[in-house]
Structures are given as structure tokens and as C-alpha cells.
Amino acid sequence: MKFYCDAMLAGLARWLRAAGHDTCLASSEDDKSLLRTALAQDRILLTRDRDLARRNEANGRVVLLESDRVPDQARELKRKLDVDWLHDPFSRCVVDNSPLRDATGDEVAAVPKGVREIREHFTACPACGRIYWRGDHHRRMRERLRNWQKGG
Ligand SMILES: [Zn+2]
Structure with a gap:
């Protein structure tokens, strides 16, 4: 399932990407070109x-x-399309939708030392250069995805 979100659903688009779904976000197009x-x-x-x-x-x-609200939209999507909120979590850049790859040594070296010392797995976005790692923020996001998956 691939998605195209209208400009009013920017928040939801980020969460769909966080769950691993290929999701584009419209800027401001007219209805016809959106479709x-x-x-x-x-x-x-x-x-x-x-x-x-x-x-x-x-x-x-x-x-x-x-x-x-995004949480309500997420539950609505679960009901209407049975969207899999645990499809492939954290495999895409939430900002631009690019599939992430493992970070290189140089990229990891640029991460703050405090983070580098306590985390192991780093991924990078080939499009925008963001580096992702699995920290507390990541855990809280996963918790939300799990809840939506359960329909809660
Ligand atoms: Zn990116």
C-alpha cells in the first residue's frame, strides 16, 4: 500500500513513513492534479x-x-484500510520518505559522543543526510505504533 497525503495531513504522513509506508505529501495542488x-x-x-x-x-x-488529530486519524486508517502500523518501522526518513541505509563510519563519527557511546544501530537518509538512532524518542514512537496496531 502506497499513500499520497493531502497538504492537511503532514503529521499523519510522517507517522506513515515512521511505520515504513511509502508516503508522499502534497504541497498545495488543486484537487484534479492531486487525484x-x-x-x-x-x-x-x-x-x-x-x-x-x-x-x-x-x-x-x-x-x-x-x-x-493524528492519533485519531491513525486509528481511522486502521479501521478503514487495516493499515499495518508495524509494517517496517523506522526504515524511511520521516521528512522526505527516502528508504534509510546503514550509516557509514564517517556519519556515525559526526553523531554527538554521548549518543555514540550508548547506541549501536545508526541509519542515514541518502537524500537529506539525517542520521537516525534508536533512543528514547524512538521507543516512545514504537509504543504509539504498537497501540495503533492494536486499534487502541
Ligand atoms: Zn531524509
Whole structure:
């Protein structure tokens, strides 16, 4: 399942990427081009826009989310599409959607010493250069993903 989020769903897009789903985020396109892009890339369009979801071409490719808050949107996606929130956690950059790779020695060397000493696994984004590691923040995120997966 690949996703295309409308511009109002930036927060949800980051979480879908955190769960490992290939997720693009629209800037501000008109409805027609949103749909066209989603169809061309074989993505499910997620939107808060009722009119967009109602269009004819939408037919099964568009899912309307009614909730405003990310946790509620996450549960809504679980109900409506049975999204797997534990698909492949932390395998993508949450900022730009690129698949992460193992960090090189040089990249790890640039991480603050305090972190380097207590963490082992580092990944890097080939697009933006961010380095990720599994710390407390990571654990809290995983906890949330687990809850959504359980439908809680
Ligand atoms: Zn990145």
C-alpha cells in the first residue's frame, strides 16, 4: 500500500513513513492534479476534503479522514484500510520518505559522543543526510505504533 497525503495531513504522513509506508505529501495542488498524481503513482489518496473524496474519478482510490488529530486519524486508517502500523518501522526518513541505509563510519563519527557511546544501530537518509538512532524518542514512537496496531 502506497499513500499520497493531502497538504492537511503532514503529521499523519510522517507517522506513515515512521511505520515504513511509502508516503508522499502534497504541497498545495488543486484537487484534479492531486487525484491524477495519486492514480499515476498507484497511491491511495488520503484527504480531509469531503468534495475531493466525492468525485467520480476517486472511485476507491481516495479515503476521507474525518478526524483532526493524528492519533485519531491513525486509528481511522486502521479501521478503514487495516493499515499495518508495524509494517517496517523506522526504515524511511520521516521528512522526505527516502528508504534509510546503514550509516557509514564517517556519519556515525559526526553523531554527538554521548549518543555514540550508548547506541549501536545508526541509519542515514541518502537524500537529506539525517542520521537516525534508536533512543528514547524512538521507543516512545514504537509504543504509539504498537497501540495503533492494536486499534487502541
Ligand atoms: Zn531524509
